Amino acid sequence: MDFARIRNKINRFEYNCAEEILDDIRLIFSNCFTYNKPATVVAIAGGELERYFEQRIRELRLSDPKSAPGSKSSDMTNGRKRKRTTL
Numbered sequence: 001m002d003f004a005r006i007r008n009k010i011n012r013f014e015y016n017c018a019e020e021i022l023d024d025i026r027l028i029f030s031n032c033f034t035y036n037k038p039a040t041v042v043a044i045a046g047g048e049l050e051r052y053f054e055q056r057i058r059e060l061r062l063s064d065p066k067s068a069p070g071s072k073s074s075d076m077t078n079g080r081k082r083k084r085t086t087l
Contacts, residue, residue, distance in 0.1 A: 001024055001028050002028060003025075005024075006021060006024050006025065006028075009021075009024070018062060019063065022057065022062065022063055025053065029046055029049070029050040029053075032046035032050075033046065033047075
């Protein structure tokens with residue numbers, strides 16, 4: 001998983017809710033730590049970016065801690081999907 005693939009999935013409307021996007025972004029960080037030794041520049045930068053990402057998610061309240069991952073409620077309005085624009 002990488003950010004270009006996430007952008008492509010967004011543009012092809014493959015995500016059903018915001019939580020699915022957040023899960024894929026978290027997978028990028030997980031892969032970063034799996035494939036890079038902790039003392040490398042890549043792992044250190046990945047850790048800093050992950051901390052910033054999670055802080056902003058909390059500040060912007062984009063992830064509802066009460067909802068289970070993959071919850072469809074965050075992207076539905078009156079039972080209909082919101083319109084999305086291409087990035």
